[in-house]
């Protein structure tokens with residue numbers, strides 16, 4: 001019996017709300033110019049459709065034929081030096097009003113120059129498929145296509161596979177264009193607009209007569225065994241073993257197909273998507289304010305950072321000012337979250353490497369529990385917090401919070417010293433980490449790695465310092481780096497990051513201003529409960545917000561923050577309505593995990609486990 | 625397997641039942657198996673503060689053959705579902721399942737193409753734990769509930785499930801071949 005994956009259409013989910021005329025609208029073209037766009041125009045002339053600033057980001061529209069040449073130019077030109085391709089995404093514009101010859105699919109690339117501290121967005125139309133009507137069934141020849149950038153930036157490999165899998169854009173010249181998240185025989189591309197969200201009718205009546213209950217506990221899905229495919233490039237002459245998706249050391253449901261020559265790793269092919277939950281598609285059906293709750297569940301070890309990344313992106317598109325106090329509270333929360341996430345990384349890393357290191361798991365979770373208690377104090381939840389909301393934070397800090405936090409700041413440095421005393425100079429720890437999982441600076445940049453993975457290879461970059469948000473420019477802290485490029489270097493970087501986070505926390509507590517904890521703009525953030533009793537206007541605002549939400553003017557914007565695992569970016573495409581037209585999440589774990597094959601080659605099988613721990617992945621974010 | 629095979633037909637096992645149930649309820653070993661966010665709370669339950677060892681369940685086993693309890697801690701995607709079913713089949717009877725969190729119970733916030741609306745669509749569930757994620761205390765309460773259920777079980781009824789299990793094993797043998 002084949003898997004029944006017929007998309008279920010729930011009309012109440014996709015119903016268009018009553019929108020004012022002019023909605024939906026396509027994103028406007030960029031205006032003005034910058035040095036970089038001028039330089040690109042000089043070189044490419046008419047092949048550049050439009051170039052300039054859009055929502056504060058540099059945006060360049062390029063003709064598909066010149067995409068590859070432009071990417072190579074961006075990378076090689078000494079005046080541009082865009083070393084890294086951060087992200088690849090796409091948008092299906094079939095629900096937007098388009099002019100006759102506008103392409104339906106657009107691919108969108110985010111480039112970053114670390115040396116020049118510049119960010120550039122490249123937009124290009126995908127050439128239409130041979131037949132204009134895209135069919136719902138899977139037919140390769142009908143897919144729109146565009147040149148692959150894998151030849152220029154190695155790191156384009158996985159992001160392009162993701163776009164192919166979810167959006168159905170074919171990348172010409174991609175060495176290995178397979179599905180990456182969905183099962184390999186999945187019949188359609190879920191992010192295309194004609195594909196419904198799917199899911200099930202929610203049974204509103206629950207009686208035992210419901211046919212729903214007849215199947216309870218019975219197997220619906222067949223668990224038949226299919227002969228596994230040999231990933232391309234692997235040879236049966238070597239031993240091929242399967243790690244995961246149920247494996248204690250893969251930090252969740254990751255499957256690695258490892259090709260071994262004796263005990264040495266020849267190559268690794270990660271199989272992702274066992275936790276694919278359709279976040280991006282779901283976002284298109286939720287109002288802006290309602291997607292905050294979903295962000296918690298992506299990187300569930302740093303929910304606060306996810307909240308912040310999303311809120312900042314939408315707030316920037318709205319042009320919303322955030323009160324001073326709210327910004328400081330946000331910084332406190334995000335830095336606490338960074339420590340909590342690093343503690344969990346440390347605990348599981350030690351557990352994986354030593355096999356029996358239960359003690360560090362116990363110690364590190366002891367401190368982590370303190371942080372979770374503090375979270376619980378402010379919002380009532382430990383893990384899925386949704387505390388940072390669009391416009392500020394959910395509620396003000398309770399009175400006891402600051403005292404508790406100060407106590408935490410007081411004891412934490414001592415605890416970090418304790419962990420380091422157990423590990424840093426321990427011969428066993430050094431033996432397992434030093435020289436293992438080496439990645440050079442150049443490779444790290446070409447693969448689009450971010451966060452501690454990049455800093456561990458000597459790239460001095462931290463979005464908090466270099467492209468500050470939420471008032472990070474006002475704090476004094478150092479960005480630890482290491483030139484070692486191995487697991488040990490990354491270990492040192494993360495340990496030092498925890499210390500720096502405490503430093504930031506200390507400064508934030510000392511300077512916490514009084515004032516509003518969320519924006520006073522009633523069009524975006526709900527009025528306080530007390531106001532509803534006395535003000536009719538507040539009541540109306542509340543009603544409008546809860547039933548309709550707020551509208552974001554048409555356009556798109558990418559914003560990245562420094563999450564605990566690397567650059568956490570959100571790309572939002574708005575058509576002017578109250579729901580995102582397209583939302584894409586750049587999860588740092590996804591790009592960093594790409595390095596696993598490269599850094600493990602030639603090493604022992606047991607080092608693979610060390611490398612997974614050292615990359616610090618969360619599968620919720622990898623698979624989204 | 626094990627004890628109940630040695631009990632011949634026709635012998636009353638009422639007293640044995642309580643002894644065996646007592647043993648089972650106090651050493652229910654969970655499968656070391658995390659899916660999503662809820663798994664973090666499952667790990668938290670395993671650490672010193674919440675101390676699942678009080679229930680005799682601190683020994684998380686990575687091999688399904690050594691585990692009695694599957695805690696489905698998180699959302700089950702279409703891609704993962706056959707894997708979960710396979711792991712469940714590989715566990716030896718008696719076995720129990722806790723659906724931890726709203727995702728494993730009913731799909732939760734993810735009513736979409738990717739997520740199965742409740743793990744009970746593929747395997748039988750003994751205890752459902754609400755919450756997103758359930759707090760460690762809720763998981764411990766679920767273990768309490770499971771004990772109540774275990775206390776009502778009888779090894780003579782287990783015989784049936786053994787026959788079923790034999791079937792399941794026969795089903796999966798060609799996989800290894």
Ligand code: SF4
Nearest residue numbers: 661698725727756757
């Ligand atoms: S129930 Fe909530 S916390 Fe648990 S897996 Fe689902 S979304 Fe995550």
